[in-house]
Amino acid sequence: MRALPTLARLAALALLAAFLMRPDWFEPVFRPLTENGAPAIYNQGSLLGLTLAHLGLVALATAGATALAVALAILVTRPFGAEFLPLSRALVNIGQTFPPVAVLALAVPAVGFGATPTLIALFLYGLLPIFENTLTGLTTLSPAVVEAAKGTGMTATQRLARVELPLAAPVILAGIRLSVVIGLATATIGSTVAAKTVGEVIIAGLLSNNLAFVLQGGLIVAVLAVLIYDGFTALGRVAGRWSGGTS
Amino acid sequence: MATPDRPRPSFDKLGLVIGIVAAAAAGAPFATFRANRIVPGEGRAIWEALPAGWATALLLVVAGAALVAMLRSPAPARLAAALAALATLALLIGTAAHHLTPPDNAYARVAPASGFWLLGFAFALLAADALTRLQLSATARIAALAAVAAAIWLLLALGAWDGLSLLKEYANRADRFWAEGARHLALALGSLAAAIVAGIPLGILCHRVSGLRDAVLNLLNMIQTIPSIALFGLLIAPLGWIAANLPGASVIGIRGIGAAPAALALFLYSLLPMVANTVVGLAQVPAAANDAARGMGMTARQRLTRIELPLALPVILAGIRIVLVQNIGLATIAALIGGGGFGVFVFQGLGQTAMDLVLLGAVPTVALAFAAAILLDAAVELTAAPGSRV
Numbered sequence: 001m002r003a004l005p006t007l008a009r010l011a012a013l014a015l016l017a018a019f020l021m022r023p024d025w026f027e028p029v030f031r032p033l034t035e036n037g038a039p040a041i042y043n044q045g046s047l048l049g050l051t052l053a054h055l056g057l058v059a060l061a062t063a064g065a066t067a068l069a070v071a072l073a074i075l076v077t078r079p080f081g082a083e084f085l086p087l088s089r090a091l092v093n094i095g096q097t098f099p100p101v102a103v104l105a106l107a108v109p110a111v112g113f114g115a116t117p118t119l120i121a122l123f124l125y126g127l128l129p130i131f132e133n134t135l136t137g138l139t140t141l142s143p144a145v146v147e148a149a150k151g152t153g154m155t156a157t158q159r160l161a162r163v164e165l166p167l168a169a170p171v172i173l174a175g176i177r178l179s180v181v182i183g184l185a186t187a188t189i190g191s192t193v194a195a196k197t198v199g200e201v202i203i204a205g206l207l208s209n210n211l212a213f214v215l216q217g218g219l220i221v222a223v224l225a226v227l228i229y230d231g232f233t234a235l236g237r238v239a240g241r242w243s244g245g246t247s
Numbered sequence: 248m249a250t251p252d253r254p255r256p257s258f259d260k261l262g263l264v265i266g267i268v269a270a271a272a273a274g275a276p277f278a279t280f281r282a283n284r285i286v287p288g289e290g291r292a293i294w295e296a297l298p299a300g301w302a303t304a305l306l307l308v309v310a311g312a313a314l315v316a317m318l319r320s321p322a323p324a325r326l327a328a329a330l331a332a333l334a335t336l337a338l339l340i341g342t343a344a345h346h347l348t349p350p351d352n353a354y355a356r357v358a359p360a361s362g363f364w365l366l367g368f369a370f371a372l373l374a375a376d377a378l379t380r381l382q383l384s385a386t387a388r389i390a391a392l393a394a395v396a397a398a399i400w401l402l403l404a405l406g407a408w409d410g411l412s413l414l415k416e417y418a419n420r421a422d423r424f425w426a427e428g429a430r431h432l433a434l435a436l437g438s439l440a441a442a443i444v445a446g447i448p449l450g451i452l453c454h455r456v457s458g459l460r461d462a463v464l465n466l467l468n469m470i471q472t473i474p475s476i477a478l479f480g481l482l483i484a485p486l487g488w489i490a491a492n493l494p495g496a497s498v499i500g501i502r503g504i505g506a507a508p509a510a511l512a513l514f515l516y517s518l519l520p521m522v523a524n525t526v527v528g529l530a531q532v533p534a535a536a537n538d539a540a541r542g543m544g545m546t547a548r549q550r551l552t553r554i555e556l557p558l559a560l561p562v563i564l565a566g567i568r569i570v571l572v573q574n575i576g577l578a579t580i581a582a583l584i585g586g587g588g589f590g591v592f593v594f595q596g597l598g599q600t601a602m603d604l605v606l607l608g609a610v611p612t613v614a615l616a617f618a619a620a621i622l623l624d625a626a627v628e629l630t631a632a633p634g635s636r637v
Contacts, residue, residue, distance in 0.1 A: 033484070218480070
């Protein structure tokens with residue numbers, strides 16, 4: 001039962017790689033979607049380049065968001081920052097009501113067009129799921145484990161690094177996974193503010209009424225999202241087994 | 248969370264942050280002046296942007312509220328201080344606009360600048376903190392939302408903000424604003440209604456037929472990974488085909504571009520939270536409740552409508568909250584395929600680099616999403632059985 005999905009994933013990855021390297025091979029597939037002899041394959045830039053730029057933006061924003069969100073979650077779960085806990089929960093709730101397009105549009109007046117507003121929107125949007133999950137992971141640890149760690153004479157820093165964070169790792173990874181998947185989709189909207197992402201292909205398709213462009217742009221992002229989601233799920237299973245073994 | 252019983256310092260940590268931000272913001276530009284709507288602006292500090300008397304009053308209110316924030320004062324006092332500071336800011340940014348605009352100049356634009364936004368952020372943070380400490384009931388939160396909405400409406404009705412660039416953009420296209428607003432709400436609420444009508448029965452079916460559950464949820468999960476602009480675009484083709492080939496379809500408004508693909512895309516995105524929350528809500532109905540109902544001789548249908556659905560209601564409502572907030576945000580994308588909504592102003596503004604126009608679309612969208620979240624969070628809490636927090 002497990003072999004087939006793995007095979008399907010490998011096939012999807014191979015297809016995606018082939019499409020990005022040699023898009024012209026797929027020309028016949030997209031040809032029926034075009035009208036009046038319009039190009040079937042995006043021709044205003046390299047699909048591979050746009051995809052890598054897209055992934056780079058998401059990776060950079062997620063790395064930043066992970067660092068800040070995990071640090072903040074650690075801070076508010078220590079005695080020093082405990083009084084910020086209820087407020088930070090409320091802020092996370094409020095933050096999630098901000099629509100991505102609005103965040104993107106509101107960032108433009110502050111930083112101008114290009115990759116920067118997209119990076120800011122992705123970063124802010126990525127913070128929330130990671131913060132929430134890290135908080136859940138750190139606050140739902142079994143008290144017995146924490147007490148046991150205290151009993152062995154570990155300092156607070158040692159407990160955090162060797163017990164609490166490893167145990168919370170699967171939940172934190174799930175937060176990062178969610179934030180990456182949201183980021184991949186949000187980055188496409190970034191091309192409305194002139195960021196170089198796969199969204200450029202989709203927008204070009206919408207503007208020139210070329211369905212082939214819209215479809216190939218959408219497929220690239222969707223396949224990337226599914227593959228990356230799967231990758232994180234597998235990573236989470238490994239982390240879960242590992243932290244399950246140490247506890 | 249209970250505060251530990253030990254000697255506490257006499258200052259408040261969050262208050263210190265607020266005090267530092269407020270001190271920095273007081274010196275930053277309060278308003279931006281531009282000779283027309285496209286040129287870059289010049290910042291004006293509080294004492295330049297306001298008549299001397301008002302500038303002093305604003306600085307005093309800010310200093311006083313920051314002091315209340317920094318001391319360990321009771322939550323109601325902190326809330327009052329935050330609200331006083333926010334109300335003063337809201338009133339005086341309008342005064343600054345009148346003060347900075349030369350008489351009889353229709354081209355000059357005055358907008359809030361970084362100092363205003365930082366002060367607003369600092370005291371909104373203080374208000375949020377005070378509200379979390381007060382732990383308002385659901386009805387009190389709805390009342391607070393209504394009060395804030397009424398205050399904003401009053402400021403708008405009295406013309407206090409008429410000199411601001413955002414309101415000047417609005418004045419130039421007031422009819423369009425309300426038309427696009429109505430379209431935006433129709434898109435968000437219409438697709439929500441369709442998702443409720445289709446999603447809840449589908450959720451009930453998935454709850455009953457476990458083989459169906461994974462397949463349906465996996466499919467709906469897949470749809471979520473398609474980026475919104477692509478899904479909106481992709482639906483143009485099938486709907487265009489239906490409009491061309493199905494008699495009567497175009498008469499009821501089904502067209503390849505415009506609102507129809509936007510509404511359908513929002514509907515497809517809405518299905519996952521609706522179905523998933525219905526399944527979760529039904530799954531957590533206690534078996535004892537169902538057994539008791541069966542013992543009373545209720546039929547399956549009676550159990551569903553009188554026991555299972557009422558008990559699952561808070562979780563289903565939480566799904567509706569997710570969908571509504573998400574739809575209000577996503578409906579802005581509809582503008583890219585000619586579907587209308589507030590996104591029209593956002594994308595027009597981005598195209599013309601007229602940021603006031605961007606704000607005219609973005610601010611109401613954020614406000615709507617925010618209000619919807621507060622209302623539905625309160626509804627979830629009100630429907631949850633007493634004692635069982637969701």
